[in-house]
Amino acid sequence: MGVNVQENIPLKAHTVFKIGGPARFFVEVKSREELVDALRFAGERGLPFFILGAGSNVLVSDKGFDGVFIKNSANRVTINGEKILADAGVMLPYLASEAARAGLSGFEWGVGIPGTVGGSVRGNSGCFGSEMKDVVEAVEVFDVNEAKSPDGRAIEDPRQGRDYKLKAKSCEFGYRDSIFKHSPNFVIISAVLALKKGEPQLIQERMKDLVSRRVDTQDIGAKCAGCIFKNVPWSRKDIDQKALLLRFPVLKKFESAPGISAGFLIDEVGLKGQRIGNAMISRKHANFFINTGDAKAEDVIMLVALVKERVHRKFGILLEEEIQYIGFE
Ligand SMILES: Cc1cc2nc3c(=O)[nH]c(=O)nc-3n(C[C@H](O)[C@H](O)[C@H](O)COP(=O)(O)OP(=O)(O)OC[C@H]3O[C@@H](n4cnc5c(N)ncnc54)[C@H](O)[C@@H]3O)c2cc1C
Structure with a gap:
């Protein structure tokens, strides 16, 4: 097992709410391979799993989670022309600043959302009139469906799962909704964002403006x-x-x-x-x-x-x- 499995870890430390009891097992993963290892650890013990991004849109119960909590910290970003390939664990503000650095426009609004690509694709996050569905071109998914056990969440052997790429139109994006919300065994591995070349100065100004609008309306x-x-x-x-x-x-x-x-x-x-x-x-x-x-x-x-x-x-x-x-x- 190439991952470090910890026991009885308080989840309040891993959510922005700073609320929540312990996870029976906690694993932080930084790649698809580590993710599959962690899923296998859950599967072998017949335990449910939960994939956490930045923990910015969750409420964990006071008694915690009796299963394997997998924190996805995979954080590679690759820019190729107007396309950005980002791992599911990449934080949106970082991604927005990388896009700006490359002179790419269309994702300035990501600067204010304290979540990861995985959590944001799943919830089709957005603000100020833009949503993930406006920029996501495709999503790479690890589907553990075929390997699921009868409780629908624990998996027997994730190696039987499959990777595939969903085009945006197959993601069934809607208001704070997507196919991933209805398919808990779909784990998002990465996403491709399609942006447009822009004027770097204007991109920076737009980001600054969006940040100050947030400061006025949020704590x-x-x-x-x-x-x-x-x-x-x-x-x-x-x-x-x-x-x-x-x-x-x-x-x-x-x-x-x-x-x-x-x-x-x-x-x-x-x-x-x-x-x-x-x-x-x-x-x-x-x-x-x-x-x-x-x-x-x-x-x-x-x-x-x-x-x-x-x-x-x-x-x-x-x-x-x-x-x-x-x-x-
Ligand atoms: C101060 C503040 C401001 C916010 N402003 C906005 C806003 O303007 N607009 C907005 O839409 N939201 C906003 N949010 C909410 C939140 O940041 C977003 O919903 C964000 O997209 C959640 O991402 P996350 O990584 O934190 O997901 P988490 O909270 O970690 O998880 C949310 C859900 O996504 C699932 N998930 C996470 N990663 C994966 C993955 N790789 N594969 C499959 N499922 C996964 C989890 O299992 C869970 O069900 C805000 C939150 C805070 C605290």
Whole structure:
């Protein structure tokens, strides 16, 4: 086994929220080969696995994860003309700065997202009107489906898995969604981004502007998990745009937007600054929950339930989580 498997490692150290109990086993991998080794370690013991990127969009339970936690730190970046091949463990701000250095435009917005390529492709992350789907050309995947055990997550022998490349249109990208969210046995190995030549000075200025817009609207450096809830697209099957706008004129400002901001709804029900234990709804951005001290996952879960109940009671809208829960089964 070419990887260093550690036992009983507190996961709070590996999430931006700084919340979470221990992983029974923890492995950091830096290549596809190490990843397969780690998956084999899980498979041989019949244990479930979880692939972690930067841990910036997850909530780990207080009891932790009874399986093999695999932190993907593979971080190669290769630039070839207007294409960038990036390992799944590459951080978006680094990738944005490498693109800028090469005079490539179209990924300036990546500078503000504290996640990896793997986590961001899976969630089709984005901001300021751009998303991963606008720049991703193809994704290299390791598919352990064929080797899965009956619980659907543990695998018997990952060497039976397969590598293949998915073109962007096969990734089924949607709002904070992709095929990878529905296929937990697809492990993202790398992605190819297609950008365009740009004016280096303008690229730098755009990045600076996007960073300062974030500073104005978010609690930079706070222990959090980004947006807890997805915005509410008008296209959602249970959302009746006409009826909502008629009943709640305050929502008119979103009439020509793709949907309603979840942060706005939380603010409207008066929950900014609300606290349970050491978890608090940000006063700056109501869709961010802040760990103000040694918050427990339980505190966050109760805050999530409170927000859902209040928003549903007032607007009849059910908010859906953007964050990924780990270890709550
Ligand atoms: C301060 C702050 C600001 C943020 N701003 C934004 C924003 O503007 N826009 C936005 O969209 N998000 C934002 N986020 C949320 C988050 O940064 C993104 O969702 C990011 O893409 C998550 O990447 P990650 O590597 O941290 O994923 P993680 O949190 O580590 O994991 C998220 C999910 O991705 C899966 N995953 C990770 N790597 C792989 C892989 N290689 N293969 C398969 N699955 C994988 C994990 O299993 C998990 O299910 C913000 C978060 C914070 C803390």
